[in-house]
């Protein structure tokens with residue numbers, strides 16, 4: 001049942017979404033690279049990796065200013081595009097922002113919402129709620145990021161994750177849950193030396209699923225969970241194998257042509 005839904009979801013959008021997936025890799029380039037020339041080079045390496053390793057589907061989320069031209073140059077079907085943020089309002093006086101409609105028009109099929117680096121700039125749970133709803137209204141797949149800054153001894157981080165999920169999903173109708181992906185990114189593992197332990201990810205994946213099932217009932221089981229935070233070619237395969245996840249949200253290693261190639265090769269047979 002759930003894999004059928006995945007196929008349906010991933011085939012839903014006519015333009016730019018990917019087909020059947022095995023492992024999903026969301027490449028969050030963040031504010032890199034500094035020139036479009038380098039962006040094209042990085043995209044070429046990503047394209048080559050996607051073409052040679054068929055078991056991995058890739059969503060490239062470059063700086064928004066690069067999306068349209070990269071999308072226009074791409075003829076394949078195995079890479080989809082995303083943006084790293086978009087505003088919840090449809091249009092208006094929001095200097096420096098882009099809307100979901102503009103992101104979609106440029107070729108984005110996915111939007112990262114509530115990334116820790118945006119939350120650090122003031123994005124609230126309530127903002128993520130509005131953004132998730134707006135993305136769905138514009139037929140863009142939201143990737144809702146959740147994660148705690150630190151872990152105490154009493155398991156307080158579970159309460160925080162629950163709150164992030166409950167608010168982020170508050171305006172999502174049950175029929176739309178399969179469209180929302182959750183990226184669990186513990187803030188302490190982002191931009192760090194090492195990723196989280198896959199066993200801890202497994203525990204968190206169960207908690208996330210339980211929370212969504214608590215909100216929606218058994219239908220919540222369809223929700224797709226990604227892990228993000230210091231993933232590279234050394235730890236990706238282990239995380240995919242033991243983390244109980246559908247894919248990875250990758251920052252630094254996705255913005256370096258050699259690292260990205262090595263990473264995709266490393267998860268080839270997972």
Ligand code: PGA
Pocket residue numbers: 028185189190191192228229230231249250251252253
């Ligand atoms: P990182 O970033 O892979 O560089 O740790 C992950 C992210 O912020 O999405």
